[in-house]
Amino acid sequence: MSEVLKHPAQLGSPNLDTSGWSVRSYLPAALPVAGALLMLLLRIQMGGEHFINDGALMMLALAGYIIGGVFLLVNLYAPSGMSQKIGLWAGGLGVFCNLSSWLVRWVASHDRELAILQNNGYGAGQMPWLWRYIPFANLYDLSLAFAFGAGVTTMLVSGRKSFRFIGAMSLPLASLVLILARFIGNEFINLPPVLDSYWRPIHVGTASLSYGIALVCFASAVLYLLKAGTKPESMAIWACLFALGVFSTIGRFGVFTSGVYTASTFMQGSRMALPLRVNIPWVGLLIILAALLFVAAAALFLSNRTKNDEKMRRLGHHFLKATLVVQALAIVLLVAQIKNGAPLAACPASGGFNQRCYETAQYMKVGEWLASQQGLSVEEVKALTPTQLTGAAEEFVKARNSQLTLSTNANPVELSALITVFAATLFVNIFGFKTEKLRAALPSAEKLDSLMYKTASVAFAGLAILLITGAIWANESWGRYWGWDSKETGAFVAWLTYGGFLHARIARGLTGKRSAYFAIVAFLLVIFTYLGVSYLIPGLHSYA
């Protein structure tokens, strides 16, 4: 802003408006959307048999986002028009595939149920309306739409030249969302009847778009902090805390205590994860090693804050790189062993921790789960003896042993959390590499702040609409507009935190970096609402 119009002589120059919003500046977002709508028409015209399916389109979108993110990141270190162009095109193609996937899924979902209903003697007049099939039925659909929200916001913001850097941060984040979606799996489900309302697309659509905008806001807040002088070392300390949180909770809180990572099992044919987990050799040990390296790096950085010892700092960065490598190894090993289709067996009495097998000590839990599956009440389950429970579990597991499988779909949140920790570590490493050069390549703090403020405002308004449409829908179907259900509360809390951000900017002593912390916390709360509430906390929104 400061450089504006200091020299009236420049006034007539032809590139006068290039930094502003013009019709052309909407193209990066509008073209993919228009293209995806075209795909929808094509899919309707051609039918499902010879058309690319939604799963494949989703993987293409993932590829687009990753490539886009990489090229835009490279562009920050080695600015070149070419890599920026490739990055934006890849990101745009990602958005196109992402939305196409979602739209194709809409049609496919309709086709699927139409076939079932016709087989059951429903006539044309009794067919449910088309809105029923809008892909907002479970967390997979929502993740797909969330990633689209993030992607399209990135493209919209990239319409302005000075904001084109944002994809370097937001596209990798959007890819994480799609990776989660990939792990959840794209099977169609019968829509729970309570969701069959026109409020669903309104409510969930608002959710996915505002979550996407919140993601871009988070990306700009992180870059703002970097620009405003927050050291990558401090970010590493926070990333370390995040990593420890994830590492200690996965595998049923058992990695640090037992040294073993266990993966959830599926019963073939059903998509319900059993409370029987399988030891994955070496992965637990690698995770512990990664955690130790991370803690060592964080400890060195922490002491460096007071002593300012360059050697320590450098050593810390070495540890930071080492933990990244170890984490990558752990993830590769884990996925490889999950994908390995070899049959599963019970562990031997001792020494099973480095074998791909399940511990029989879990039978008690499996037994309780079986009993509750059979409709027994809490008291009735309590009344059963441990021998009864383990006996029933053993019998069950033995009878179905051949059907037990491992799957990346069995525990999407754990896998995605591991990958998210990896991504956080990667970014801290990237930020630590030639930090000053990166800082110089980023636009001014004011510009970053203005982007953060703008996206936070829109996210705030979006979350308000989300809360209100949710309240109206709740009042239409449950008979109350507000019940402190965990998902409601989660969205409310995230909204309040964005409110905190907006007010912090005008409050004494809370401006600058401090207000940016609000934007970061708010997005973490959005993610908590989006995932934590669905997977960890019981409530009325348990389907998504």
Place this chain on the structure above:
Amino acid sequence: MSAIEETKTEIGVKSVAAGARPAASFVTKTLDLLSSVRFGVTLLMFVVVLSMIGMLIMQKNVEGFEKYFADMTPASRMLWGTLGFFDVYHAWYFNLLLLVLSLNIVLASIDRFPKAWTFVSKPKLDASEKWLRGQECHDALTLEADSRESATRRVTEACKSVGLKPRVTEKAGKTFVFAQRGTWNRLGAYAVHVALLTIFLGGFMTRMFDQNGQMPLRPGMKSNEMSDSVFNVGDGGLELSKATIPLPFEVECTDIQQKLIKQEGGIDAGNTIDWFTKIKIKDPQRGTTEAFVHLNNPFDYHGYRFFQASFINVGRARNVTLRLTREADGYQTDVTIPRDGTVKLSDGTRLDFVNFQPDFTMANGEAATASGEYNNPAAIINVTDAGGAQKRTFAFTRELPSGAPVGRAVGGYKFRIVGFEKVPDAHVLSIQKDPGATVFYIGSAMLIATLISVFFFSHRRVWALVEERGAGNYWVVLGGNANRNAVAFEEKFKRLVAILSGEQVGNADASEVQP
């Protein structure tokens, strides 16, 4: 950005003034605290923390609380119970927090509103050259014109063409043009707060006057009360208290129906498209009203709303089709009888459809069901022959051997089920009377409208100082700012200058787009 900068200066001025005051009284200090934005942000964070506690510790009204409570250690039960964490959103301290927050919103708004109002009541009409050059956007140029009036007119025309409304004033021999747009945007934040307070008021009214309850209904059932069950965490552990709430009318169920996806599947929610409930509301004052309630489609009746809430998952039949075989000659005919209905055959025999058991079994000599699923469906039929003699019989889906006692002909006929429409034992309607909902809806509409008006528009101002520099040359200094979306304003300002200097605008469509 300018809004923030202006506010920053405002706060700076305020704090200086506060420092200058020798000794503020306790009341003043309290009021200062209650009306400060910083305090408001702190309160917000308290609400966030308490809400997180409510999310992480299961609340007593959530399904599954019983199991959760049973699995807890006595120590944590006591600790959370004493702190009110099992019902944190209704704890006294949570209410107090919301009250103080409301007070803060009111006071902070009152504190800041007069400053915002001056943008409307006393707009800044003139500006010094130095001040203009200190603005985010500024520029200066020379215009050739016959007179100062015509030079000024060119400035006002240019302002109009970029959508700003100009006003011209003269002061100390200089001409000032002040042009602006979207002044009301300065007041938007206060409107947002009014909307929020309206929502809070609605919530408070709901809390005070809301009536809520459940009513299980199967065809033929009548009721004039609803029941409401609440868990209470008492000294003796968990207590379930049930309250009945009388209604000023009677509800009679005439029909229930469940629309399934797969006919051969069960009546679980996963195989369901919708549940239909038909009722009659018999009101001593207003007469009888017929109503149709289904999922996501409540029925409104004079302040009461009827919702399809849940169903009792025991399979029954909405109607049953029986194949009758006359014992005498083997003649077969099919009859369909609705639930609790009656059919008269041509020979005078009357069939009453008494009951339906999905998983037939005998318990204490009575027909009963072993489960809620359609494992062994049986219809219980009373057969009254032309002579008036009544006998009970059971019809099954499978052919029974003629030797079996249940397979014997009754009233001259043998019965077999050839079809039936699946329906649950009963539907549960929830009934609600909530005068707060309307207030909440009004507040919500206001909130959406005001938020959009705040964040998607801005207050844009431009000042121009016109001075004569001899021989038909006029020196124009321009400056301007916007309280939001500075980049878009910058574009507008550039375009204004370009129009004034008479040059072609490179990208004409640029400034038409309002992000």
